[in-house]
Amino acid sequence: MVAHPPSQTAQVIAVGGANMDLKVQTLAPAVPGTSNPGRAAQTPGGVARNVAENLARLGVRVALLSAVGTDALGDGLLRQTAEAGVDVSPTRRAADQATGTYTAVLDRGGELLIAVAAMEIMSALTPAALLEQDELLRGAHYIVADGNLPPDTLLHLLHQTGEGGARVVFEPVSVPKAVRLLPALEAGHAPWAITPNLSELSALVGTDVADNASAIREAALTLHGRGVEVVWVRRGGRGSLLSAADDSWELPALSAEVADVTGAGDATLAAFLAALLGGETLPDAAREGHAAAALTVESDQTVVPDLTRAAVRRRAGY
Numbered sequence: 001m002v003a004h005p006p007s008q009t010a011q012v013i014a015v016g017g018a019n020m021d022l023k024v025q026t027l028a029p030a031v032p033g034t035s036n037p038g039r040a041a042q043t044p045g046g047v048a049r050n051v052a053e054n055l056a057r058l059g060v061r062v063a064l065l066s067a068v069g070t071d072a073l074g075d076g077l078l079r080q081t082a083e084a085g086v087d088v089s090p091t092r093r094a095a096d097q098a099t100g101t102y103t104a105v106l107d108r109g110g111e112l113l114i115a116v117a118a119m120e121i122m123s124a125l126t127p128a129a130l131l132e133q134d135e136l137l138r139g140a141h142y143i144v145a146d147g148n149l150p151p152d153t154l155l156h157l158l159h160q161t162g163e164g165g166a167r168v169v170f171e172p173v174s175v176p177k178a179v180r181l182l183p184a185l186e187a188g189h190a191p192w193a194i195t196p197n198l199s200e201l202s203a204l205v206g207t208d209v210a211d212n213a214s215a216i217r218e219a220a221l222t223l224h225g226r227g228v229e230v231v232w233v234r235r236g237g238r239g240s241l242l243s244a245a246d247d248s249w250e251l252p253a254l255s256a257e258v259a260d261v262t263g264a265g266d267a268t269l270a271a272f273l274a275a276l277l278g279g280e281t282l283p284d285a286a287r288e289g290h291a292a293a294a295l296t297v298e299s300d301q302t303v304v305p306d307l308t309r310a311a312v313r314r315r316a317g318y
C-alpha cells in the first residue's frame, strides 16, 4: 500500500499514542520474582496508531498526529506505519525523548500478567503542537483522540474543533487515562462519541456500573446529558451496547476462535468509522466493528495485515 500524499485531505486524523509493543510470554507457568524462560515479539502499537493502521488497511485516508523519538524505535515505527498506508507526516519527532513503549508479560496460556506503558513522550503533544495542525484537524470528518493525550491537550483539541465540524471520538485506553476527559466534559466540550469498556465507563460517570444493559444505558444517558452523542460500551466476548440519546442497541460479539485479543478494540473502532464514512447507520457500522474485532482476535497480530472492508463485510454476513 502507498501512503496518501499529505496534500490530500485526510478523512480521519488519529491523535494520540504510538508505541513499540514488546510482548513476552513465558514457556512454563510464570514464577514471580525471578527470571523465566520465554519468547518475545516486537510490533508497532499505540492506540491512535493502531486505529490509524486499521483505517488505512480499510481504505480510509488517514493521518497520524503522534510523537516519537529520533531513536531507532521511532524510525521503525514511522516506517512501518507509513508502509501500511498512513500519512505519518503530522507526527512530531522529539529529539530529547525516547519513543513510547508498551511491554506486556503474558503467561504460557496467553493471559496478561502485567503490562507497562512508558509514554512520557506524549508530553510533546502540547496544545501548541495541535494548533500547528489546525487546518488538517478542521478538514477531517472524524478525529480519533485517545486517552494517551495529556488532559490539557485533550481539552484544547475539543475546544479547537468545537465549531470546526470534525466529529471527535474519544477512546479512553485505560481507567487512569479515561478520567483525563473529565476536565473537558466539565468545561462543556464533549466529544461526539466515547468508546469505553465497563470500567472506563464507571470511571467517566464516577460510579460503578453493573454489567447489564439497563445499568449501562442509564450511565450512557448521563453522558448524553453532558453532550456526548454516541456512547459505545465494549463488553469483550459479550459484545457491546451502543447508545444514542433516543435509541440504543445491544450488539453481540461474533463467535471467534480467539488467538490473541490485543488490538481488538482498536480494530472495532476503525471498522465502525470506515463503515460510517461509507454511509452506514450507527448500528450497522457497529456490526462491522464487531466483525473486524472477530477477524482481529482470530489473528495473533495486533492489526490484521490483510484486513479490507470487503473482508469485514463478509465476516459480518453481508
Ligand SMILES: Nc1ncnc2c1ncn2[C@@H]1O[C@H](COP(=O)(O)OP(=O)(O)O)[C@@H](O)[C@H]1O
Pocket: 197, 234, 235, 236, 237, 238, 239, 240, 252, 253, 254, 255, 256, 258, 261, 262, 263, 264, 265, 266, 268, 289, 290, 291, 293, 294, 297
Ligand atoms: N473472547 C472474545 N470472543 C469474541 N470476540 C471478542 C472476544 N473478546 C473481544 N472480542 C471482540 O473484540 C471487541 C473489542 O474487545 P474488548 O475486549 O471489548 O475491547 P478492548 O480491546 O478495547 O479491551 C469486542 O467488542 C468483541 O467484538
Ligand SMILES: O=c1[nH]cc([C@@H]2O[C@H](COP(=O)(O)O)[C@@H](O)[C@H]2O)c(=O)[nH]1
Pocket: 017, 018, 019, 020, 021, 044, 045, 046, 047, 048, 050, 101, 102, 117, 148, 173, 174, 177, 261, 262, 263, 264, 265, 266, 302
Ligand atoms: O496506556 C496505554 N496502554 C496501551 C496502549 C496500546 O494499546 C495496545 C494494547 O491494547 P489492548 O489493551 O487492546 O490489548 C498496544 O498497542 C499498546 O501500545 C496505549 O496506547 N496506551
